[in-house]
Amino acid sequence: MFGSRSSKGVEDFERLTLGLAPRLYRLAYARLGNAGDAEDVVQETYLKAFRSFSTFRPGTNLEAWFTRILVNSVRDHLRKSARSVRTVAIADLPEGVDLEELVVDEISPERRCLEAEVDPHLQQALRSVPAVFLTPWLLREVDDLSYKEIAEALDVPIGTVMSRLSRARQLLRRLLSGDTGVAAAGDETQAEERNTP
């Protein structure tokens, strides 16, 4: 039986799903920009999937099911990160420390390395596109999912998938062409993002 909580259950689960791990990791990395966070989210995704594997119906789309769990895990992770803001009292700082040295760089060292090597403009653009548009676009372009599969993974209608893909492409192309008006367009989409699933 799927989801059996035994060593055999783990074995069956891994046999069916471990092949998805690299794809899920790349998607998580593209969204989070950090190897440690991406790995954590993938691990969490597998645990969540394993715990609820009994609800998965054999023969339905395993990849879309897993992707949906990953997308939710990424969203939770980003929410948690946004909430955990660390502060340091200025009075506690040792003498001679330059405040600017304490500014947390959101770009991880490995991401910085990767950016230096692979298409820095694209990566800069990816960071500027709201997740509500970027996620379906990554699922389409990187994971090669069909509109139907993306709709299943994100639990939105196919028409919504199409409009979000189109918007992502429009934003990315403008960003990559150096259109300075895109920042404002991105801001507009933030409001839209808040109001969409």
Next chain:
Amino acid sequence: MKCAETLPLLELMADNELPVEQAAQIVEHLKDCNGCQSEWDSLLDLRNRVRAFADAIPIPEGLSAGIHRNLEGEMQPPRILYRRSAWLSAALAAAVVALMLMVPAILGPQKQANNGAITMMQLVAVSSPRERQAAGPAKPAAPDLAALSRETGFTVVPVDLRGWRLTGAATARPPHTDDTVALLTYTRVSESGRSDEITCLQTKAGCVQWQGLNEHLIDGRKICCGEVADMSVVYWPESGRDVVLVSALPQDELLDLAAGS
């Protein structure tokens, strides 16, 4: 085929979502149209760039081994000595709820002043169908929300829980309170055939004592979540009413639903 017809279809063709016959017409058009060809190239260029980036992301060597370790860890018996087993948790929860409902019988018919506040425990107690019945003044499903609103004295508004269906509506009075709350029942039948349920309780604005829950600010909304008597609860205030979700689902799943509502 004209450019005005071709351009909107290029993305569909790039995504393999266009019928072969239509794609063939577009290919013909591209042969003679530099503008549309350039648009097509631009689409493919963007795809190639992001795929090159994705391919360059190194996969951690220990990824699969880490997943395996975590899954094996799931199979280990809990090592925390004070961790309660599922049956013990359920029994404790039932005992707490039963004790709450027995208090009036033990103490007599006198009411305990609550100053219009309703605790999470009272809401959890009234959310279970059995306890709802035991709580006394529960009424059958109202024919419409307007009737429900008249009974409760505030406007009851169904919440939009994606993937869940509103299957019942009733009013009830939590134990030891004078307030009438609305109970909306949402159900979902999982692929395995199991039926999950969420109770959405709505009270007058400002009635719910949510202290003790974890407070989150999500997309500008205050949403609080926690666990009460082994049930997950999520609370948020709305204009004119307080909303509480109670379910046996994991907290994070309930929080997600609330955030998306």
